[in-house]
Amino acid sequence: MRQDFRWFLPIPTRWMDQDPYGHVNNVEYYSYFDTVVNRHLIEHAGLDPARTAEVGLVVETQCQFMKEITFPQTINAGIRVIKLGNSSVTYQIGLFRDEEEDPAALGRFVHVYVDRGTRETVRVPDRVRDALAGLVV
Amino acid sequence: MRQDFRWFLPIPTRWMDQDPYGHVNNVEYYSYFDTVVNRHLIEHAGLDPARTAEVGLVVETQCQFMKEITFPQTINAGIRVIKLGNSSVTYQIGLFRDEEEDPAALGRFVHVYVDRGTRETVRVPDRVRDALAGLVV
Amino acid sequence: MRQDFRWFLPIPTRWMDQDPYGHVNNVEYYSYFDTVVNRHLIEHAGLDPARTAEVGLVVETQCQFMKEITFPQTINAGIRVIKLGNSSVTYQIGLFRDEEEDPAALGRFVHVYVDRGTRETVRVPDRVRDALAGLVV
């Protein structure tokens, strides 16, 4: 339910998100995941995608699709953190259509932190741990 | 300039709009064009993309790129109509970053109206003419 | 491994599949899944996306990312069916870079068949069952 998530971002749909079945294509749901997670990191964890030394790379994602989404609905994407590990962060994500309380989709999104240059695994940086503290459940 | 456009839609950028050069890829600018034009038609001209008998198909688009756009900037997409013909509509589109007055990009977007089933050219419907009247310059 | 999959489609990467980290964005992997599954259904199961009465809607997808993909690599997308149920089909998908034997990504993709108009669940049609018979493991 919407109240179970900790941080939200409104994401308006775009015309071309849709496919010939007249609804948002399943692939686009993951672009909403990617957008809400990175937007939170930029606004609250000091991520500068062009420069930050430690970046989160995606190692696993998953989505259950419960309701169709159609343009021009706006999605409210909510996130919470279910595991904050040594080098990885596991998010749960809920996508809610307009003002609805039950989700159109539920997702899982796992970041592993690596050094931008070497791609070696590193510890989740403190700036990220601080930013995620309020999202952990 | 921003004041030259008649109807605006805020379009937040998404993480994956960007390419390896660290800015929004040129292709995505056209998805902003497509979104602002269709959103206006849905909200003001009664377009139901799944059912309306006469639909606008794109026959020409063009874009000049003046400034780079980066996530998470929000684009304000403005439109105006420079030609409202018998069967076609020509829009000019300006993309403005956040609160800027001068455009990041200027575009041209031409719709020809066709019958959804036969794809034969038809007259621009009155519901569209009425909706566009205030946008013509 | 590559030999565990039953049907393959080469999918060349595109420049804009990539994101600012200089590799194919995680979201695009799912567009490769969507493309290989639908291409198989069109070529072997008589799917006509504009007309077929029973269509597969995606209810769950999942992906593990093992290796980065960069433009202009070509992906060889392999599929097999691990569950052919009454109304659903569960695919496993492997994405292989160029001629590699071990996958860059492994995915799961679940279709539920519905009536195009009513969106009511229907039995997986025989034309689909016949086409998938050789992919079941």
Place this chain on the structure above:
Amino acid sequence: MRQDFRWFLPIPTRWMDQDPYGHVNNVEYYSYFDTVVNRHLIEHAGLDPARTAEVGLVVETQCQFMKEITFPQTINAGIRVIKLGNSSVTYQIGLFRDEEEDPAALGRFVHVYVDRGTRETVRVPDRVRDALAGLVV
């Protein structure tokens, strides 16, 4: 016509290239442009998008849409150079469906070369001039 172009790349369509009108969305045509131009530069002009000092940024694109494209058609994208200036290159691009001789779309694509770091305009590098020599008409 197809014979007027100098270098070709086959680009298979993807399921999600399509929109609710059951054809490839107009925006995607530009991703085919972007892909054929960059693929040529990588294969023939030594472009390494992650490292090359001088990169081409897009300052103008344009497209005329003549025929609808539908999945799973393969596009043959052809390019030629109509202006090789001091710091800019202007391409014409033709998109041909499968084996057709007349184009589904004709495009214009203008690159300006800049220094990756400063974004200052630079001269088109000799490695690019050499690679484009055979494409100039």
